[in-house]
Amino acid sequence: MEERAVLANIASIITKDLLIDQPSMNINAGKYPLLSFGEDDDEAEIFALMQRKRSLAAGGKRKLLQDPEDRKQDLKQARLEWHHAELNLLHRYTDNQFESYLHMRKHTFLKIQQTLEEMLSGIALPGYPTPPAQTMLSLALWKLSTDEHFEEIARKFKLPWALCQQVVRGFWHCISDNYESFIKWPNSLAAQRSTLQGYQKLEKLRCFRELFGIITLRRLDVFLESEHAEVPVVLQLIFNAERKIIDCYVELAVEYNFEDSPIGQTLALNPRTMPAGSYLIGNGVFPLKSYLVRPIDTECFRKDAVFNELLRPAFQLAEQVLDTLARRFNTLYALEARDLNEVRLIVESICAMHNLCEEFHDDGLEVTGPSGFSWGGLPEGVRGSEKDLKGLQRRVELLDEVVAIEPGE
Structure with a gap:
């Protein structure tokens, strides 16, 4: 009787620990067959409870190790996600309008975009995500082709003023870094x-x-x-x-x-x-x-x-x-x-x-x-x-x- 009493106390302590460690989870005997055995199988019950506690403890450690990183990764991805609509000047303006603003044919714009696409995809903007190549080229060429200030461009295309600056300046740096690819x-x-x-x-x-x-x-x-x-x-x-x-x-x-x-x-x-x-x-x-x-x-x-x-x-x-x-x-x-x-x-x-x-x-x-x-x-x-x-x-x-x-x- 004394041995059974000791085993019962151990089982009680483990159960309390489980409830304290995971208060939101219920211990379901159906998921742990050993817990559904008769009362005489006290050692089996204690073993099952100890395995359950070990499993939960290991899961908690994995969460401590993984969750913060996962959260950081999620937050990082959220920050790097481009939330603005892609700027498509080709669809926005007719041929004549496009040429009057950018002083080039739409076909030329597309060829330039294809030429620069891989190069522009590697641009990192401090505090901002890298926009699609078409958006970056559109903003940069608009700035170069017109005498508009960044404030005017931001209002026109409904983008933050600081973002327009970062995008266009990132483009300038990218072209300059690859100077000999263009000016040979x-x-x-x-x-x-x-x-x-x-x-x-x-x-x-x-x-x-x-x-x-x-x-x-x-x-x-x-x-x-x-x-x-x-x-x-x-x-x-x-x-x-x-x-x-x-x-x-x-x-x-x-x-x-x-x-x-x-x-x-x-x-x-x-x-x-x-x-x-x-x-x-x-x-x-x-x-x-x-x-x-x-x-x-x-x-x-x-x-x-x-x-x-x-x-x-x-x-x-x-x-x-x-x-x-x-x-x-x-x-x-x-x-x-x-x-x-x-x-x-x-x-x-x-x-x-x-x-x-x-x-x-x-x-x-x-x-x-x-x-x-x-x-x-x-x-x-x-x-x-x-x-x-x-x-x-x-x-x-x-x-x-x-x-x-x-x-x-």
């Missing part, structure tokens, strides 16, 4: 040969047999938050015969100098950056170099005037490229940025999108005649030097070569 300097022999041949297809520039690129300059007035003021910056571009930009550089106007630009330093240190004997053509703001030809300042002979006239189509082509940039990306009219670094991100994004539009032969900017379009201006007080001896010698050689060629030959 011809490094391979095949690419360099193709670049030289490209200008030979342009009738008015065919006489310049070794022309490798046209370099141009434009001053922009940018409002910098870091300076709380409008600051002039210089945009320096080099492009090929296909009007694709192959080099982009932005600097404060007061600090600009061609020799200090990345391409200026590269060409000075390594002339093989371009094929031997090849050169760029630039206007009077650039210095004369063996690899950079500029007009003759003082036309002493008729030959000089003819040479300068032959250079004119190159400068006209430069204006056309700048014209296309500004008409397609209206943000250049009212450029605002946190600092100079962000200006560079914006301009690099504009140049990258311009190159994609040219790659896909987009004609969303049909030109019916002379536009008389103007924006920005030339940097004040910037004038290139003509003192480089190798540059003078190279220009004399080029002068003899091109002026001797009859027009149309």
Whole structure:
């Protein structure tokens, strides 16, 4: 009797522990056959109760280990879930409306989206989920193609203002991080040969047999938050015969100098950056170099005037490229940025999108005649030097070569 009394007390204690540990659960004897045996099987009853308590204790430990992580994972997934409707400008606007806002064809937009989709999917936005690629591209191109501020864009598309900022700035960083995927300097022999041949297809520039690129300059007035003021910056571009930009550089106007630009330093240190004997053509703001030809300042002979006239189509082509940039990306009219670094991100994004539009032969900017379009201006007080001896010698050689060629030959 004493042994049965001890066993009964043990069973009572275990049962109480079970009830305390799991007050919301009922002990169902039907689920534990040993608990339904006769009263004489006290040891079996105690064993069953101990197994039940061990099982519940192990389950509790698993919950302690797993539940917090599961909850964190659930919360994390909830934070990363995109709650806003996907921005679909293709369905939102007719073809004409779409082209008037984004200055490109819908087909071009789709091709750009396909090109960037994988790249954009890896963008992480601090405090925000990564939006669908179409939404990110739509917001970024809208910002670049119009002169609207983030507040206007947020109201238009019913998105939080801060979210619009994060999305568009994330896009700028992504494009800049992949700069060489979009703005490609011809490094391979095949690419360099193709670049030289490209200008030979342009009738008015065919006489310049070794022309490798046209370099141009434009001053922009940018409002910098870091300076709380409008600051002039210089945009320096080099492009090929296909009007694709192959080099982009932005600097404060007061600090600009061609020799200090990345391409200026590269060409000075390594002339093989371009094929031997090849050169760029630039206007009077650039210095004369063996690899950079500029007009003759003082036309002493008729030959000089003819040479300068032959250079004119190159400068006209430069204006056309700048014209296309500004008409397609209206943000250049009212450029605002946190600092100079962000200006560079914006301009690099504009140049990258311009190159994609040219790659896909987009004609969303049909030109019916002379536009008389103007924006920005030339940097004040910037004038290139003509003192480089190798540059003078190279220009004399080029002068003899091109002026001797009859027009149309």
